[in-house]
Amino acid sequence: MSKNLKEIEHLAIVKAVLKNEYPKKVSKNFSDRVMAEIYSTYNSLYNNNIWTYGLRIASVFVFATITLFTLENITTNQVQYTKSTIIDNISTPSKNVSDKNECNGVNENKKALKDKNIKCK
């Protein structure tokens, strides 16, 4: 790996020179300083990926379960089932109603008609 890295570094120098994009001098330990900073400060940034993925999957499952539970409770009717037959006796009492005023009118009409007939006779 270190031989490979050295080769990459040297090739970068060649490339920079050919592209005419180089400063007059560059520290040999520049990359070491950057990597030391990364290891000391950001080591955990991408290192705990298995834990992160596990956490993400777990949170997806929890969220899905809560959603399903909520939807189930909201949308389903509260129907209670029973094995026995339910006999629904309508016990509402019925009443005979009469509209007296209306009947009076009818009777008056009948009476007037009777008087009219008698008159004619």
Place this chain on the structure above:
Amino acid sequence: MIIDDDREIIESIIDGDAAKYEVIVKKYQIRIIHLCFKYTKNYSDAEEVAQEAFLKAYRSLETFRFDSKFYSWLHRISINCSLNYINSKEKVKEKETISENSCLIDERRSAEDRPDEYYNLSELSKVIEKTFEGLPEELKVIVKLREIDDLSYDEISNKIGIPIGTVRSRLHRAREILLSIIKNE
């Protein structure tokens, strides 16, 4: 083996292999430091800003969408860091006295005056350029297309009309010659 595929490297860094970031740093450090130097006009500050740019890129690596070259993305970050540096330096300048500044300059000079800790690129570039000019024409063309024009192997193969295997082998030969100079320096 020279790794050209940044995508593969970046994906392994995001997957947890932080050590692979060193490949990225080594691959682009010279050009990024040069870019920062254009703004800072000071080698020590240029390295400091470049370091900040590499760290910022590392922190934001997950947001890189591979819709452009990684170097272009890093280039943009470096410019932003350089501009931030200039702004902050202007603020510091207002506060610092002249005597404090002179102390800082002296400190930096003492660090820069250790030649074994630096690549002297002004010397090295003369040797590299001379060797490049001395390469056989068939190798020189490949190196130019690959290293200067950033063409892919396929593009070079189509442009010159030679098989991709020949492109690889010629580039390998040319690189061997050019790299041997630095090893000997």
